Amino acid sequence: MAxxxxxxxxxxxxxxxxxxxxxxxxxxxxKAGQIPDAKVDEYFEQGFTIVEDFFSNEELEPVRDxxxxxxxxxxxxxxxxxxxxxxxxxYDMKERLLKLxxxxxxxAMMLIKLGKLTPEFRNLYGNEKLLNAIEQLxxxxxxxxxIWNTRPKLPGVTETDVPxxxxxxxxxxxxxxxxVATAWVAFYDTTVENGCLExxxxxxxxxxxxxxxCCDNFYLMLFEEEMVxxxxxxxxxxxxxxxxxxxxxxxxxxxxxxxxxxxxxxxIRWGMDLRYQKTGTPWGFYGMKSGIVLRDPDQPDLVPxxxxxxxxxRYVKQKEYEIEKTGDGxxxxxxxxxxxxxxxxxxxxxxxxxxxxxxxxxxKKAQESN
Ligand SMILES: O=C(O)CCC(=O)C(=O)O
Ligand SMILES: [Fe+2]
Numbered sequence: 001m002a003x004x005x006x007x008x009x010x011x012x013x014x015x016x017x018x019x020x021x022x023x024x025x026x027x028x029x030x031k032a033g034q035i036p037d038a039k040v041d042e043y044f045e046q047g048f049t050i051v052e053d054f055f056s057n058e059e060l061e062p063v064r065d066x067x068x069x070x071x072x073x074x075x076x077x078x079x080x081x082x083x084x085x086x087x088x089x090x091y092d093m094k095e096r097l098l099k100l101x102x103x104x105x106x107x108a109m110m111l112i113k114l115g116k117l118t119p120e121f122r123n124l125y126g127n128e129k130l131l132n133a134i135e136q137l138x139x140x141x142x143x144x145x146x147i148w149n150t151r152p153k154l155p156g157v158t159e160t161d162v163p164x165x166x167x168x169x170x171x172x173x174x175x176x177x178x179x180v181a182t183a184w185v186a187f188y189d190t191t192v193e194n195g196c197l198e199x200x201x202x203x204x205x206x207x208x209x210x211x212x213x214c215c216d217n218f219y220l221m222l223f224e225e226e227m228v229x230x231x232x233x234x235x236x237x238x239x240x241x242x243x244x245x246x247x248x249x250x251x252x253x254x255x256x257x258x259x260x261x262x263x264x265x266x267x268i269r270w271g272m273d274l275r276y277q278k279t280g281t282p283w284g285f286y287g288m289k290s291g292i293v294l295r296d297p298d299q300p301d302l303v304p305x306x307x308x309x310x311x312x313x314r315y316v317k318q319k320e321y322e323i324e325k326t327g328d329g330x331x332x333x334x335x336x337x338x339x340x341x342x343x344x345x346x347x348x349x350x351x352x353x354x355x356x357x358x359x360x361x362x363x364k365k366a367q368e369s370n
Contacts, residue, residue, distance in 0.1 A: 008211055008212075008345065008346055008347060009344070010211075010342075010345030011211050012173060012176060012209070013208070014176070015206040015208030016177040017207040019179050020179055020205070020253055020255050021045070021205060021207070023040055023044045024136075024137070026136060031132040031135075032128065032129050032132060033133050034132050034133060034136060035049070035133050035136060039051055040136050043251055043253075046201045047199065047201060047203055047204035047205070047252060047256035048199045048242070048253075049251050050244055050248055051249050051250075051251065052244070052247075053247055053248060054129070054185075054247060055185065056247060057247065059127075059247075060185075060187055060246065062123070063120050063123075063124050063272075066118045066120035066121060067187075071093070071096055071100070071111065074097075074100065074111055074114075075087045075107075078100060081334075083334075084100060084103045086099070094188060094267040094268045095266075095268065097152060098154050098157075098267075101157060106334065108157055109159055109338070110334070111150060111152065112149070112150055112160075113331070113336070113338065114150070115310075115313045115314050115315055117306060117309070117310050122304075124185070125148065125294075126306075130183055130249075130274070131294060133183070133249075133251070134276045135295070137276075138181050138277065140295065140297045141279040141295070141297070142295040143277055143292060143294060144276060144291045144292050144294050144309060145283070145284070146283050146290060146312070146314065147170075147171075147275060147285060147314065149272065150272055151184070151269075151270070151271040151272055151273060152268050152269070152270050153263045153269040154263065155262070155264065158217060158262075159217050159338075160195075160263075161195070161216075161260065161262050161263075162219055162259055163219055163220070163222070163259050164222040164223070164224070164257050164259040165222050165259065166203075166209055166210070166212075167180065167255075168180075168254040168284075169345070170220065170340075171254070171285060171342075172285065172341070173345075174284065175254075175283070175284025177207075178254075178278070178281040178284065179277065179278070179281075180253060180275050180277045180284070181276045182252050182253070182254070182274065182275045182276075183249050183251055183274045183276070184249065185247075185249050185271060185272050186244040186245065186247065186248050186249070187270040187272070188267075188269070189244070189245050190242075190243055190244045190269050191243045191265075192241050192243055192261075193263075194264070194267065195260045195261050196241060196242055196243040197242045197244075197250060197260050198241050198258060198260065198261065199240050199256060199257070199258045200227060200233050200238050200257040200258065201233070201238040201240055202233055203255070203256050204253055204255045206231055206232075207255055208255065210230040211226050211230075211346070213350070214343050214347065214355060215343060215348065216350060217338075217354055218337070218338040218343075218354035221349075222257055227257055254275075277291065279293050285314070288320075289312040289317050291309070292304050292305050292306070313331075315338070316331050318339065318340040319331050319361070321341055322339060322361035322362055323361050323362075338354050339357050339361065340358070343355060343358045
């Protein structure tokens with residue numbers, strides 16, 4: 001754990017408890033998707049809440065189909081460039097990417113790095129029911145946060161095992177006082193065995209981003225002692241596994257610590273996180289990418305500008321940031337490293353190809369940080 005706070009530009013020591021524990025005024029009209037009052041209270045009291053059966057199978061099927069097409073596209077690219085000898089067409093969505101990744105390790109990363117929102121993803125991100133629930137958490141002026149993620153977790157692929165962290169540790173310090181409400185959607189059942197999410201109850205109460213270290217693969221790490229020391233949580237009673245049925249959504253915020261453990265089954269765990277914030281609050285992504293307005297009570301006919309959102313590819317932006325705009329920021333489709341500005345907010349205590357790529361892009365040698 002990083003003990004020397006001064007060395008961590010990401011640590012401010014300032015907390016915003018009220019931002020993360022205060023329920024906004026609730027809508028006065030009933031709308032589809034609204035979650036029970038007790039769930040809204042739970043979100044602000046313990047820092048997360050699971051809403052079972054939020055989406056029906058019919059609502060999720062187009063999104064899953066969209067993923068199937070993306071995976072097919074990746075399979076074809078790997079095949080036509082001679083990286084794989086089999087297309088694994090006979091396998092379904094819970095297995096095909098794993099088969100591909102086992103033959104060419106990097107296939108899963110290619111999917112994760114496909115930053116584009118397909119029409120089906122846009123529909124899910126801007127889904128009326130979801131926005132009605134989000135309104136209960138952040139109020140009626142809703143924007144999409146710059147960052148969303150595909151979350152396949154593959155057995156044996158450590159790049160999909162996410163250590164303890166607070167999401168804000170990845171964002172810039174200007175956004176520490178902004179509530180970002182995340183909706184993590186389960187496409188299939190998540191279980192303890194396949195690596196469901198795990199949360200630290202009450203870890204949001206101080207509203208503070210605490211010391212992280214860099215990096216496990218490209219992920220920041222938050223150690224248990226740091227959570228105990230600064231957030232006053234108790235691992236014995238506050239760590240909570242959150243298995244979810246397909247179609248369920250877990251809502252959480254950007255300061256609640258969470259992680260997901262390795263998948264010990266032989267099928268992929270699948271989810272997607274969609275993030276929302278109040279319009280006008282800092283986007284939090286180092287000026288590299290902005291969000292878009294999804295809902296504005298003063299503009300009932302507003303159509304979200306998804307093209308503007310999608311035109312800012314975060315992975316290209318992250319590359320540009322690293323090479324300080326000296327290059328064209330083009331990302332090779334087979335480059336399976338991920339790196340970004342969060343790597344310089346925290347001490348580098350562990351190296352990986354991702355961290356070393358970051359240092360190389362920044363013109364620093366890996367050894368210099370040791
Ligand atoms: O899906 C996972 O395993 C991690 C998800 C996560 O950290 C997030 O959505 O913020
Ligand atoms: Fe997270």
